[in-house]
Amino acid sequence: MQTVLIVDDEPRIAEPLMFALQREHFAVRHVALGQQALDAMVEGAFDLMVLDVGLPDINGFEVLKRLRRDSEVPVLFLTARQDEVDRILGLELGGDDYVTKPFSPREVVARIRAILKRLQPSSPGPRxxxxxxxxxxxxxxxxxxxxxxxxxxxxxxxxxxxxxxxxxxxxxxxxxxxxxxxxxxxxxxxxxxxxxxxxxxxxxxxxxxxxxxxxxxxxxx
Structure with missing residues (x-):
C-alpha cells in the first residue's frame, strides 16, 4: 500500500482529499504545519507528499528546499495562487506537479497516480x-x-x-x-x-x- 502525506492547514481542503485517497487504497497521514511535515518525514517513509504553498508557519517552497537536503520523495504542490512564476519556482525547486485551488480530489488522485507510476522502476529486482x-x-x-x-x-x-x-x-x-x-x-x-x-x-x-x-x-x- 502506497503512503501519502498531506500538508495543508485547511480541513475543508484536506479532508475530501484524504477520503478520495483512502477510497483508492492509499494510506494517508495529514499534518497542518510545515515543521510537522518535516518531522513526519524523519519519523517514517512516505511515497509522496501533497504540499500546500500557503502554510501558516513555513512557506511550502521553503519546506521543499529543506526536504530536498535529505529526501527525493515526490511532491505535488497545492496553492491558491495562479501566478506562472510561482508554478515555475515550485517545479524548479524540485516539485513534481502543481495543482491550483479549487480542484477536484479525483484529479489530484489521478495526478498522484501518474507521478508514482512515472517513478516506478522499469523492471523488478530479484526479490x-x-x-x-x-x-x-x-x-x-x-x-x-x-x-x-x-x-x-x-x-x-x-x-x-x-x-x-x-x-x-x-x-x-x-x-x-x-x-x-x-x-x-x-x-x-x-x-x-x-x-x-x-x-x-x-x-x-x-x-x-x-x-x-x-x-x-x-x-x-
Whole structure:
C-alpha cells in the first residue's frame, strides 16, 4: 500500500482529499504545519507528499528546499495562487506537479497516480519477483502461494513491500494499520511475528528484519 502525506492547514481542503485517497487504497497521514511535515518525514517513509504553498508557519517552497537536503520523495504542490512564476519556482525547486485551488480530489488522485507510476522502476529486482500483490483484491502471494492475512497484517506487509529496504518505525506501521484494535505500538510487534510465521514455511524466514531502536524492514535482496 502506497503512503501519502498531506500538508495543508485547511480541513475543508484536506479532508475530501484524504477520503478520495483512502477510497483508492492509499494510506494517508495529514499534518497542518510545515515543521510537522518535516518531522513526519524523519519519523517514517512516505511515497509522496501533497504540499500546500500557503502554510501558516513555513512557506511550502521553503519546506521543499529543506526536504530536498535529505529526501527525493515526490511532491505535488497545492496553492491558491495562479501566478506562472510561482508554478515555475515550485517545479524548479524540485516539485513534481502543481495543482491550483479549487480542484477536484479525483484529479489530484489521478495526478498522484501518474507521478508514482512515472517513478516506478522499469523492471523488478530479484526479490520483488517472489511477490505478487493484487491491490484491487487486497491479496498478496509469496512464491506463488496466497498468504492468509488479517486486515492489519495486509496493510503492514503492503507498506513494507512497496518500499523494500526502507525502515518503518513502529509508530508509522501503527498509523498504517489504521485500526481501533491496534492502539499500542507493541501490537505491531505481534503482527510482525505472525507475518514471519506465515512466510517461514514458504522459505521467507528472515525477510522481515528488525532494526533495533528503529523499526522493521523488508529486505530488498
Amino acid at each position: 520483488q519477483a517472489d511477490w505478487q500483490h493484487d491491490e484491487a483484491g487486497a491479496r498478496i502471494c509469496f512464491r506463488g502461494q496466497p498468504l492468509k492475512l488479517t486486515r492489519s497484517e495486509y496493510r503492514i506487509l503492503s507498506a513494507l513491500l512497496d518500499r523494500p529496504g526502507q525502515v518503518f518505525s513502529r509508530a508509522r506501521l501503527l498509523d498504517i494499520c489504521d485500526s481501533d484494535e491496534d492502539s499500542f505500538e507493541r501490537s505491531v510487534d505481534t503482527h510482525i511475528k505472525t507475518l514471519r510465521a506465515k512466510l517461514r514455511p514458504l522459505g521467507g524466514d528472515g525477510l522481515i528484519a528488525t532494526r533495533r531502536g528503529l523499526g522493521y524492514v523488508l529486505e530488498a535482496s
